[in-house]
Structure formats: structure tokens, C-alpha cells
Amino acid sequence: MSRPRVRFAPSPTGYLHVGGARTALFNWLYARHEGGIFVLRIEDTDLERSSDEMVAGILDGMKWLGLDWDEGPEVGGAHGPYFQSERLDRYRDAAERLVASGHAYYCYCNPDEIKAKREAAEREGKTWSYDRTCANLAPEDVAARERAGQPRAIRFRMPEGRTSYDDVVHGTIEFDNAVIEDFVVLRSDRQPTYHLSVVVDDIDMAITDVVRGDDHISNTPKQVLLYQAFGARVPRFAHVPLILGPDKRRLSKRHGATSVMEYERQGFLPEAMFNFLALLGWSPGDDRELFTREELVAAFTLDGIASSNAVFNPEKLEWFNQQHLARLSGDEITSRIEPVLREMGAWDDELRGARREWFHQVIELLKPRAKKIRDLAEQGRYFFIDPDGYEEAAVKKHLSAPGLSPQLAAWGEALAAVEPFTPAAIEAALRASAESQGIKAAALIHATRIAVTGQGVSPSVFDVVALVGRERTVARLAKLREALSGGATL
């Protein structure tokens, strides 16, 4: 098969939403798998709703996910321009060509009257479609209206018969043309409608495969007819299922986060989002779930696309994030966590230098407990900064035993002499200290954890102590004893 050309054509709403991202992802994956071309086109026909910032919002989302485009904004290409707002002349010419060839006609009807009729019908629970008043106007009528300077739209003349096309995911889909009215292709203000602009653009951009949302299925016959009217080759269509919210309704703002950048803000990894989205409505045909970007490119084919809608499951996204996080190397995590640590005032350039090995060990310890990069920083704060207080519930639960302070003093002394300062040696020393004092090791374990981390929860206290280091641990134990005797800081 020769190189396919596919496209993603969002309208600039200011952000890339999850559904759009998934559609873009499928297109990208397909292009990359087949060695084809991925085109990005901005459908900014609606000038009032478009701006540079809005376009930037979309591009940011694409870039974050790593969906690079071969032709489009910022990179150009031989089939541009890639903004519909710069292509208006093309649409006007195309519409006039349709009139000339008899596939369309001028319509002088008043939009307000049409709207009124439509609404009246709707109130009775019926449908009203355009009555073709202008479909067969006599030449002199047309001339008269033109002379009067009446505004005119251009309508497509629906032929008799049926229109069908082969959908890659749904098979053959057929419509009776009678259910489709003579739709407007060019408005009276000379602006094209969606159907005209997509078709003209897809022809101009030599798009071979249209991969888009299910919601376009019923639009497709209109577009197929337009291709035919233009004498162009009809592309292959693949309509992918929609992404639904938990209430099974189309995903929208009221379902919470729908912008992919919102997930970035929440600390999700782009590779996790990528993996998760790829599996919403597509499957490799077996039970594999964890994929890298490269593995997905290798595995992706259009026939793995499902035909039924999918519900967005945030819990599974979290799981993917955790899995991808666990697979990140120490250096990869370092570069992503740096901004978070800076924000906390816990960053030190040495973490990349002299303390790099140490830092990687800290990360390994924290990793299995973290779902997000931010968790790593927040849950491991005590590795970088002395705790400034003790978690109340933990104190209540583990520090109320009488005589704890002298016991901690003895343990502190023993710890100061542990050699080598490894988790195993530290554990042995702690157990020995507990035994010689006739108390449970657990008492010292919990107290040490609180002293060193300020928290009731942490990785194995022996690992933590080994990494926090002898000096800081001894100091923190002493500080806890102070607090115990003072009582106030607890």
C-alpha cells in the first residue's frame, strides 16, 4: 500500500480535549505505522471563536503527547495553507464550480423564515427539510433577484437514490438520499459550511484516509456526494467510537477534566496518557496493555479499532501512570521532578552531580508508592528537608508509651556506632537495642520513622535511615526526644 496521508482537523477551542486527542493519536499512529504523512489542519472558519492563543492551546496538547505533524502550522508543507481562514477563496471557487456544473444552486430564501418553519415543525415533533423553493427557479426569476441585490446562499442539489460507502470499522453504510435535504455549502455571507470546507481541504491535501469520530457517520454521505460532484476520489473512512463520561454520555466539561493539558497539570505522564488513550477503542488483538510509544506504532492497525463507544476510566489512567512512572529511569525522573523540588525549596544541583547515585536510590525507594511525579517529592520531602512537625495520628498511636525517650537515647547511641551504615546493619542494631532494653523492636521502629520522616507512613525505616544518613538520623532522634520531653511541639 502506498503512503497514506491522514489528517487531524480540530477547530481551535483553546484546548485539546480527550476525545480529540484520541482521534489525533489514532491518525498519528496510523501514519507512523504505515510510513505515511500526518497533516494538522486548523478549522478556524468561525473567526470570532478563533485566535492565536486558542490555536496554541491545541498545539500544546499535541506536543505534550508527542504527536508531531509532518505538514501544518509551524512546519508548513506543500498542500497549504493549513488554516481554513486562509483558504476561503478556495471554498468560494469550489461552490461556484458546483453551481456551474449543476450540482448546486443559488438559494434566495430568507434564513429566518426557514428557521421559523423548522422550529414550528419541531414543536409538533416533526422534521422539516428545505422545500427546494429555489431549486428550479426560472432564469428570469434569478435575474430579478440578482438585480434586487438579494443575498444568496448556495445549496447542494441532492440527487435521487442512495449513497453508500465502506467504513473501515463499520463496514458498508448506506443512506437513502431522501433523508438528506439540499444542504447549504456556502452561506449568504460567502462563508463555507463545514461540509464544503472539509471536502475541499481533504481533496487539496490529498488525504487518503479519514479517521475521525463516530459522530460524523451521518455527515459522511453528504461529503461522499460532494467528492463525487467534484469528480474527486473518495477517501477511505474509518469512524472511531466516541469516548463517553461515566454517565455514558458524551464526554464534556461537566465530567471534570477533559483537556489533556489539565492532566499534565495534575501530574500525569504523557506516555501514560498516550498508552491509555490508545487502548480506548483500540486493541492489539491480544491481552497486552503496557506499551511504549514505539511499541504502539509497531502494533497499530485500523482493524483493531472497536465499534462500540468507550467510557473514560480515570482510575485506569492512574494505574497506567503508576506503571509508566515505575519504568522511568532515575535520570528521567530527575529532570521531571526538578521543577517540583525547586518549588518546595528542596532542589540542589548536586542531585545531578555528586549526589546523583544517592538521589537515584531515594527515587527507587519512593517509586512503588507513587502514582505521580509530585507524589515522589511530597512523600519523600524528609530526604531533603528536616521534618518541621510530626503527624498527629502517628504520634498518638506510637509515641504514647512511657519511658520512650530514654529508650530512644540508647538506640541513638547504638545507631551512631553502626558500621557499615547499611539497612541490614541498621536493622540488626535496632533489634539488638530493643532486645537489650527489653522492649519490642516495633516501638523503636515506629518512633524512628516518626523522628526521621515526621510521618506515620514511609518506605522501610531501615532503608530510609540508611539513605537519610547517620548524622541526620541521630539529630532527628534527638529532636524528637526534645519534643517528647517538652510535650508542646507534639
Add this chain to the structure above:
RNA sequence: GUCCCCAUCGUCCAGAGGCCCAGGACGUGGCCCUUUCAAGGCCAAAACACGGGUUCGAAUCCCGUUGGGGACGCCA
């Protein structure tokens, strides 16, 4: 209202006539590991919407019902 699409565990998927009294994953419950919390391992509960066909045989094919979604604009 008309037209179109869809229908396997709560959710995401596997299953393209016998391999299925249906498999994996998330989530849920339990156990192991661990004197914390996770991670990990093991186990469990959990689905072929319903009714008719076709066939020796149907989750898989056909028809209908029901349910869900989408489209019907001088919006995209």
C-alpha cells in the same frame, strides 16, 4: 419525529461457529510478603441484554425487541 451506529464482568479490552460452564486488565474483597504504607505474588466475586431463527454445534451468522449513543442548522 426521521435516519444512522452500537450491544461480553461496574469499567476498558480479548473472543472473527466447536479451543469458552468465556480470557486479560482496572477497580472491589481475601490471603502471602511486610511490626508502617505501597509495590509484588496468589486467590475470589463479577459478563455473552432479551426473543426467535440458521446449524450436528452459536458470545460468534440472520431477523426482531429492548436499551444506549450519534446525526438531522446559512455550527464545526
